[in-house]
Structure formats: structure tokens, C-alpha cells
Amino acid sequence: MIDLLGIVDYGVGWAVVAGIYAVFTLGLNVHWGFTGLFNIGIAGFFAIGAYTSALLTTPSPDTALFEDFVFGGDLPSRLGVLNLGIDLWFVIALLAAATACGIIAFAIGFLTIxxxxxxxxxxTLGIAETIRLVFLNEGWLANGSRGLYNIPKYLGGLVHPEHYNYLYLIVVLLVLGFLYIAVSRAINSPWGRVLKAIREDEMTAQASGKNVALFKLQAFVVGACIMGVGGALYAHNIRFVSPITFDPLMATFVIWAMLMVGGSGNNKGAILGSFIVWGIWAGTQFLPGFLSDPNIRLLMIGVLIVGVMLFKPGGILGEERRFSNRVT
Amino acid sequence: MTSVVELELVVNGLVMGSIIALGAMGLTLLYGNLKFAHIAHGDFMTIAAYLVLFIISVPLSNIGLKAIGLGPFTFGYPLLVALPFAVLIAAFAAVLLDLGVYRRLRNRGSGTVVMAMASLGVAIALRGLVQIIWGGDIQQYPRMSKLFFKLPMDVRIPPDALFIAGIALVVTISLHLLLTKTKIGKAMRATADNVDLARVTGINTEIVILWTWVIGAGLAAVAGVLLAVFQAQLLPIMGWKFLIPLFSAVILGGIGNPYGAFWGAMIVGVSAEVATQWINPSYKPAIAFAILIVVLLLRPRGIFGVRD
Structure with missing residues (x-):
């Protein structure tokens, strides 16, 4: 019986991470799946989202601890009663993370879109690496390679730490659900149709009088904001961020694999792909003997990506075809 | 005094530039002929470097070839024996991958991103393979520490740097001769220029593509081994980290243009080294990238390239 409980606990912790990855995959779907923006610098937005939220909410550094960083927002205690008992700081932190990513994405996109x-x-690959180098080398900004820790839990006082994952899973799924609905509505709106038109044929979209660069820039900013939210969710889950977290493999390419496996251009596929790939990633550690070696997992993820490209290039779900109501 | 330091940085940058050039010339040929960004290029460098380590430390060492410190260099002649084998294995693996993966995608008319994603899968798998076989820790070729050469103007360089520059020069000239004097080289340039036109002229573009893989992977293999010699260490991510300078050089030189890639590599190598005089050396990878952005904004087709 206790064993079963342990498995469920593990599964919940796993689902939290998969859900957070699903947020990133949704963001990537806005970039690549719908607009055709080839962003392989997700790690950069991941880092900015996570660090923004972490810096805003962790207490100011204690000088006795040889900390380098200067800014500690300590939002939870600064907000005090204004938290209204529902830890309002969390919402502010997520919005701030999204805004920070949006601003950076606007600046990058303005130059390069x-x-x-x-x-x-x-x-984008270079920008992600540059962002990582800045966080690594500028100790005053975010404590350099030592990273930020003791990032507060959302509603942490509400439940016993042992069961906290259950609560956080609900939070993550609520955020994910909200973003899913928002993105799906946006994509089915005239705005979203322009994005798809740009993806299919930029020239034709331009010829139809659409400001292609402006639409691409908007999509880039929106996707980046979503990734920022993902970064913030991640920071408050692991409660520790350091530059190592944002290496291109785990913070960019796993997310690409998720989108490709699930089905690029399909929001349900994006979420499904996150759970499948994260399931394979986490599941393989229970394989017997040498198969549980993390390096074998690396090999398997690589082979999986090649396999999907070869045999199921549209992903498991593929893009949903949409017809006009009048013509069907 | 400051100008003297600068000169040493320039020399170091040229050595680094030669290594980047070896990788970038192959990468740009692949990019031009196959029309996709070969993301596994860095990991081909890595695996070749490790193959040489394996050949030196197992078969060659078992038959008694253990010499180190050849002449002024840190490594022994076993490295020179092992290098051609690593090049051949890398080239063979690239051809196999093309036949098994990329050709199928090509025949299906897959877009550039699907191909790039497939090569990303290959890159991840290769890194996994390296870590499974050799582990994630820093390794070294068997070596003997040597005194630096003192060149005029107080420039000090490790003797290995001369070896690296020499090899890079020989390989670059051979590539130039191959591209301009041989039939396959000319066919390669024609295919990079315009695939359809090349096909109409009777060029078998599939054969050209296989040769491009042989050359691209072979050059990457040499670059990987030289990088391991220059940095005096091997790491599973050494090649992956090299991708940004590689692609910077390729884009600086104009995609598909190996000569452009060569000069692009020199620009990237030298400016990254020289910039450390004013900024924190740990930002070195960002410098290649900053140059890239500036060039892309001012000249989207590269400094030397005119092709679209």
C-alpha cells in the first residue's frame, strides 16, 4: 500500500514537470507550429522567465553568506496583507516573467525577424548562449554559477511539504489550461489565420496586404511570453535556478522533440508530446541494468527524434485541418 | 606593451581560426549542397577526436606504439597514424547516415527544418554514444609538456599551434585543388550553385552529395582532433560548443562558399581572441555571435557570398 502511494507521489512530481514542459511546447508551437519561426533558443527565454520570477520573489541576499547578487525582490513579504491569503505574488511573478521575456523578444525580433x-x-541559439553567459558571469545580477535558491513556494503554507506536489500540479494544470485555451482561440482568430498564411507562403501573405514582419514579431513576442511563464513555473517548482539549468539540450531541444513527436501546429499534440517525451525520459531510468544509464537515454532521445522525422514527420496528432463553416 | 599582447592574441586567434575553418568549410559545402543546417557537425568533430583517443590508447598502444612528444610537439606519431582512420570512419558514418536517413527525407521532399531536426537527433545520439563509451569526464591524448616557441616581437605560442596551422593550410589548399581541378569538385560547386541546372547538365547529384558528406565529415574529423590537441583536452560537448563559431563563419562567408567560410573563420577566430583584451574572456563565445548579428543585419548574404 505504501509502495503504491510512493508511485503516485512520484507520478505527481513527474506530471508537474511534464506540465511545465507542455507550457514551453505551447510557446514553441506559436513560434514554429503556427508561424514557422525557427527558434532554437528557447533556453534563453526559459532562463529569463525563471530568473525574473526568482529574483522578484526570493528574499534579499544575506551579506553573511558571501552572496554576490544585489537584487532580491522578496515579493511575498513585501506584499504582506495585500497577498489576500492567496499568495497574490505568484500571479505578479508570472506576469513579470512573461513581460520580461516579451520585452527581450521584442528587442531581438525587432532586429532579426x-x-x-x-x-x-x-x-536565437546565439542569444540563448549569450543570456546564459550573462547570468553565469555577472555575479551581481543573479549570483553567478552559484545560482538562486530558496525560491518561495506558491501557497507553500497551505499543505504539508510532502503533499505539496499535488497542489502545485493543480496550479500548473490551471495555468496550462488557461494558456491552451488562449492560444487555441488566438490561432483560430483572423490573427492566427494570418500567422498560418505566413508560415505557408510569406510572399502570398505579403501580397494580400498583410504586414508580414509585424505579424511575425507579434507571434515571436507572444510565444516568448508563454515561455517566460513556463520558466517561472519551473523556478517555483525546483526552487533553484543556476546557469547550468539552461543548457541547450534540456532547455531547448527536448522541447523541440516534444513538439515534433506530438504534432507541430496542433496544441493538443504539443501537450501530448510533452507528456510522452517526458514519460520516455523519466521512464527509462526504471529500465533494468545498463539501459537506465542517463547516456543511453540521450542516445534514445536522439534516435527518437530521427525516427519521428523519418516515419511520422507530422507527429502523432499532426495539424488539424480546418475548413470554413460555409464551405463544408 | 599592450600592442605586443595584442599580437600574441592575433596569432592565437589565427590558430583557432584554422580549426574553425576546417569545420566551417565542410559545413558550408553541406549547407550549400543539401540545403539544410547540419547541426550534428560539431558532434562529428567530437566523435572523431574520441576515435583518435581510442585508436591511440587501445590498438596502437597494444602493439607498442606509445611514443609521445614527437619533435617539438606534445603528441607522438601515433596520433598521426590514428588521424586518417578517424577521418575515414567519420566519412563512412556520414555516408551511412545519408543513405539511411537524409536521402529518404530528401526523396520525400522534406523541408529544411525537418532535415535540420533529423541532424539534431543525430547530434544528440552521437553525444549519447560518446558519453556511453568514454564517460563525461575530461580526457587527454597521451602528451608531454613542451616549451613554448618564442617568435619575434615577444609572441609566445605552443608548438602544437604551428602543427595545427600547417595541417589546416595543407587541407585547405587540397580542398581548393579538389574544388577547382577535379571533376567531382566542379560538380560539387555546380550543385551548390543550382541543383536543377546541375542535374540537367548530367551531373549525378546523389553521388555529389555523398562526396560532399565524405569531405564535410572528413574535414570535421580533422578539426575535432586538432581542437582536442589545441585545448589539450577532450569533452563530450567540445564539438557542440563549437557550433556557434562554425555557423558564424559559414554565414559570414556566405552559405555554400568554402572560401568565404575560410575567411569568415579567420575573422571569428581572431576577433574572439583579440576582444579578450577588453572584455571578460568567458564571453568569448558571445563575440563570434555578436559579429554574426552585425553581419546579418548589414549584409544578410555574408561578406563574401552573393548567392541566394
Whole structure:
């Protein structure tokens, strides 16, 4: 019986991470799935979201601890009664993370959004690496390689720490659900149809009088904001962020694998892919013997990506076809 | 005094630039002929570096070839024996991957991103393979510490740097001869220029593509081994981290243009080293990238490239 409970506890912790990854995958779907923006610098927005939220909410550094960083927002105690007993700081932190990513994405996109897709890819990869280097080298900003820890839990006082994951899973799923509905509505709106038109044929979209660069920039900013929310959710789950967290493999390419497996251009596919890939990633550690070696997992994820490209290039779900109501 | 320091940085940058050039020339040929960003290029460098480590420390060592410190260099001649084998294995693996993966995608008319994602899968799998076989810790080729050369103007460089520059020069000239004097080289340039036109002229583009893989992977293999010699260490992510300078050089030089990639590599190598005089050396990878952004904004087709 106790064993069963342990498994459920583990499953809940796993689902929290999968749900957070699903948020990133939704953001990537806005970039790649709907607009065709080849962003391989998700890690950059991941980092900015996570660090923004962490810096805003952790207490100011204690000088006795040889901390380097200067700014500690300590939002939970500063808000005090204004928290209204529902830890309002969390909402502010998520919004701030989204805003920070939005601003950075606007600045990057303003300069580079006109570039061809593979140029944009290299650019985003470089920006993500630069952002990581800044957090690593500028100790005053976010404690350098030591990172930020003791990031507060949302509604942490409400339940016993042992069961906290259950509560946080609900929070993550609520945020994910909200974003899913928002993105789906946006994509089915005229705005979303323009994005898809740009993805399919930029020239035609331009010829139809659409300001292609502006729409791409908007999509880039919206996707980045979603990734910022994902970063913040991550920071308050693991409660520790350091530059190591944001290496390209775990913070960018796993998310790409998730979107490709689930089905690019399909929000349900994006979420499904996150749970499947994270399931494989986490599940393989229970394999017998040498198969549980994390390096074997790396190999398997690589082979999985190649396999999906070869045999199921549209992903498991693929894009939903939409017809006009009048024509069907 | 400051100008002297600068000169040493320039020399170091040129050595780094030669390594980048070896990788970037192959990468740009692949990019031009296959029309996708080969993300596994860095990991081909890594696996070749590790293959040489394996060949030196197992078969060669078992038959008694253990020499180190050849002439002024830190490594022994076993490294020179092992290098061609690593190049061949890398080239063979690239051809196999093309036949098994990329050709199928190509025949299906897959877009550039699907191909790039497939090569990303290959990159991740290769890194997994390296870590499974050799582990994640820092490794070294068997080596003997050597005194630095003192060049005029107080420039000090490790002797290995001369070896690296020499190899890079020989390989670059051979590539130039191959591209301009041989039939397959000319066919390669024609295919990079315009696939359809090349096909109409009777060029078998599939054969050209296989040769491009052989050359691209072979050059990457040499670059990987030289990088391991220059940095005096091997790490599973050494090649992956090299992607940004590689792609910077490729784009600086104009995609598909190996000569452009060569000069692009020199620019990236030298400016990243020289910039450390004013800014924190740990920002070195960001410098290549900053140059890239500036060039993309001012000249989206690269400094030397005119092709679309």
C-alpha cells in the first residue's frame, strides 16, 4: 500500500514537470507550429522567465553568506496583507516573467525577424548562449554559477511539504489550461489565420496586404511570453535556478522533440508530446541494468527524434485541418 | 606593451581560426549542397577526436606504439597514424547516415527544418554514444609538456599551434585543388550553385552529395582532433560548443562558399581572441555571435557570398 502511494507521489512530481514542459511546447508551437519561426533558443527565454520570477520573489541576499547578487525582490513579504491569503505574488511573478521575456523578444525580433528561417535559428541559439553567459558571469545580477535558491513556494503554507506536489500540479494544470485555451482561440482568430498564411507562403501573405514582419514579431513576442511563464513555473517548482539549468539540450531541444513527436501546429499534440517525451525520459531510468544509464537515454532521445522525422514527420496528432463553416 | 599582447592574441586567434575553418568549410559545402543546417557537425568533430583517443590508447598502444612528444610537439606519431582512420570512419558514418536517413527525407521532399531536426537527433545520439563509451569526464591524448616557441616581437605560442596551422593550410589548399581541378569538385560547386541546372547538365547529384558528406565529415574529423590537441583536452560537448563559431563563419562567408567560410573563420577566430583584451574572456563565445548579428543585419548574404 505504501509502495503504491510512493508511485503516485512520484507520478505527481513527474506530471508537474511534464506540465511545465507542455507550457514551453505551447510557446514553441506559436513560434514554429503556427508561424514557422525557427527558434532554437528557447533556453534563453526559459532562463529569463525563471530568473525574473526568482529574483522578484526570493528574499534579499544575506551579506553573511558571501552572496554576490544585489537584487532580491522578496515579493511575498513585501506584499504582506495585500497577498489576500492567496499568495497574490505568484500571479505578479508570472506576469513579470512573461513581460520580461516579451520585452527581450521584442528587442531581438525587432532586429532579426526579417532574417531567413535558418539564420533566425542560429541567431536565437546565439542569444540563448549569450543570456546564459550573462547570468553565469555577472555575479551581481543573479549570483553567478552559484545560482538562486530558496525560491518561495506558491501557497507553500497551505499543505504539508510532502503533499505539496499535488497542489502545485493543480496550479500548473490551471495555468496550462488557461494558456491552451488562449492560444487555441488566438490561432483560430483572423490573427492566427494570418500567422498560418505566413508560415505557408510569406510572399502570398505579403501580397494580400498583410504586414508580414509585424505579424511575425507579434507571434515571436507572444510565444516568448508563454515561455517566460513556463520558466517561472519551473523556478517555483525546483526552487533553484543556476546557469547550468539552461543548457541547450534540456532547455531547448527536448522541447523541440516534444513538439515534433506530438504534432507541430496542433496544441493538443504539443501537450501530448510533452507528456510522452517526458514519460520516455523519466521512464527509462526504471529500465533494468545498463539501459537506465542517463547516456543511453540521450542516445534514445536522439534516435527518437530521427525516427519521428523519418516515419511520422507530422507527429502523432499532426495539424488539424480546418475548413470554413460555409464551405463544408 | 599592450600592442605586443595584442599580437600574441592575433596569432592565437589565427590558430583557432584554422580549426574553425576546417569545420566551417565542410559545413558550408553541406549547407550549400543539401540545403539544410547540419547541426550534428560539431558532434562529428567530437566523435572523431574520441576515435583518435581510442585508436591511440587501445590498438596502437597494444602493439607498442606509445611514443609521445614527437619533435617539438606534445603528441607522438601515433596520433598521426590514428588521424586518417578517424577521418575515414567519420566519412563512412556520414555516408551511412545519408543513405539511411537524409536521402529518404530528401526523396520525400522534406523541408529544411525537418532535415535540420533529423541532424539534431543525430547530434544528440552521437553525444549519447560518446558519453556511453568514454564517460563525461575530461580526457587527454597521451602528451608531454613542451616549451613554448618564442617568435619575434615577444609572441609566445605552443608548438602544437604551428602543427595545427600547417595541417589546416595543407587541407585547405587540397580542398581548393579538389574544388577547382577535379571533376567531382566542379560538380560539387555546380550543385551548390543550382541543383536543377546541375542535374540537367548530367551531373549525378546523389553521388555529389555523398562526396560532399565524405569531405564535410572528413574535414570535421580533422578539426575535432586538432581542437582536442589545441585545448589539450577532450569533452563530450567540445564539438557542440563549437557550433556557434562554425555557423558564424559559414554565414559570414556566405552559405555554400568554402572560401568565404575560410575567411569568415579567420575573422571569428581572431576577433574572439583579440576582444579578450577588453572584455571578460568567458564571453568569448558571445563575440563570434555578436559579429554574426552585425553581419546579418548589414549584409544578410555574408561578406563574401552573393548567392541566394
Amino acid at each position: 526579417r532574417l531567413k528561417e535558418d539564420y533566425l535559428a542560429i541567431t
